Amino acid sequence: MARLVRLLGDGTPVTTERLIAATALSHRSVTDVLGRLEPWLESGPRGHRLREPAEPWGTTLRGSAREVERRMAELTAAAPRRRRQLDHVAATVETRVRRARYLADHYDLDGATVLCVGDHDLTSLALALLAPRCRVAVVDVDDELLEHVDRSAAQLGAAVACRFADLRLGLPADLAATADLVFTDPPYTPEGVRLFAARGCEALRRDDHSRLLLCYGHGERQPTLGLKVQAVLHALHLLVEEVRPGFNRYEGAQAIGGASALYVTRPVAATWRTVERDPPGGDRIYTHGPMAVEAGERPLPEALARELPDPLPVAELWRLSERHAAARPERRPKLPETAAADLSLAPALAPRLLLAYRGRRLRLALPGAAANALLAAEGWQGRLLGASYRLRLIARDGALAVIEAERRDDAVTGPQLLARQVAEHPAAAAASSLREGLIAAGAARTKNEARAVLAELPNLDARPMDLPLHQLRQLADALPALAGRNVSQSV
DSSP states (O other), X not given: OHHHHHHHTSSSOBOHHHHHHHHOOOHHHHHHHHHHTGGGEEEETTEEEESSOOOOOSOOOOSOHHHHHHHHHHHHHTSOOOOGGGTOOOBOHHXXXXXXXXXXXXXXOTTOEEEEESOTTOHHHHHHHHOTTSEEEEEESOHHHHHHHHHHHHHHTOOEEEEEOOTTTOOOGGGTTOBSEEEEOOOSSHHHHHHHHHHHHHHBOSSTTOEEEEEEOXXXXXXXXXXXXXXXXXXXXXEEEEEEEEEEEBSSOGGGTTEEEEEEEEEOHHHHHHHHHSOOOOSOOBSSSTTBTTOOOOOOOHHHHTTSSSOOOHHHHHHHHHHHHHSOGGGOOOOOSEEEEEXXXXXXXXXXXXXXXXXXXEEEEEEHHHHHHHHOTTSHHHHHHTTTEEEEEEEEETTEEEEEEEEOOSOXXXXXXXXXXXXXXXXXXXXXXXXXXXXXXXXXXXXXXXXXXXXXXXXXXXXXXXSOHHHHHHHHHHHHHHHTOOHHHHO
């Protein structure tokens, strides 16, 4: 489309036939654009042209390819180690920049939103370096990676919105239907591709311009694996517009020749109906580790299993908590008096589930280190969550533990009042809950005053359970100063 407008704006009349040949757009699309531009067109026997030269149209770029590669090499060297159990395989620096360049060359990114669904290759940072007017967001299950992306973006003077999500449970609420483009390099299993592609489709705006770009590779002697993944894309009603073999190169991944293809796909109306009707599910999506597709069950030790009465699948408890938090009081589903879940393989969900759950009592099986972090009263997790729960150890067995969180009913003040306000409104953005808390704590008279106070703090525009751990820690650390403000300071 940009090429069509450039042709019309170069001063020479252009026929409809030449516009079609030069852009590969259909006759219907070309004539539709000409119709929309008619007030600014001069049309005659020789063709069409704009009365005035067209402004340059396309992505505003910054920095040379060599400079972007140099910066990406530095950012890559400082990144957290890859996590094999999440199927992390490092793409080369050249591939990371190539991805950003492809997006910038093929789409008008100025003002557009690009979401990276999983980003262990730091594609978001390459895009932020190359296309400064693009809005970039990342969703990932790796908190260390999210902290690296967030801090690196700040050092670059870029804004990259970072959200935590275990995609098996769902997509962060504030990312739904917000992206123009989604880029993902998912686990290379049919289950992993379906999950990441479906969540990516949920994040896309529902219009004709949205695209999902997905990486996938398989060995040349395993065509059946490639066929299974293509069947997944077909089942999601994703139109494959382009395939670029060998587009991505990796440091390793020898089973697939150290390379994968880039699939450019277009969702249609049936795509979103399919995602709504048949949402992705299943815990096992990886090729390595305890959550691999072929991994066996790992039951809890009997001493701990006894302390988890009727445990619910994590996804079921999470979605029940989300529905309860978002519904009007008279329509809320009933929560069990005591809920239990095994998070021994997903400890990052523990503080998030405590922020999402609104029942009376919750028991969690966790690795010992994750349990200790919650039980430490002076630690940031204890300070943030201890205002709403009495947290205690129930049992230990080797490297695992069961803790219980029982909701508190007593009155609290100061920082605990703000912490409780955040925890007891899980469907609201953290900023919204804190505004109400500041007024209740006497640290602001009005919402506008509270809003001015919170303007000093970043990363409050999402639900608390969707924030990366380092941003939750920053929130917990800021509560004493917020609660200690005098109203006069807010004016």
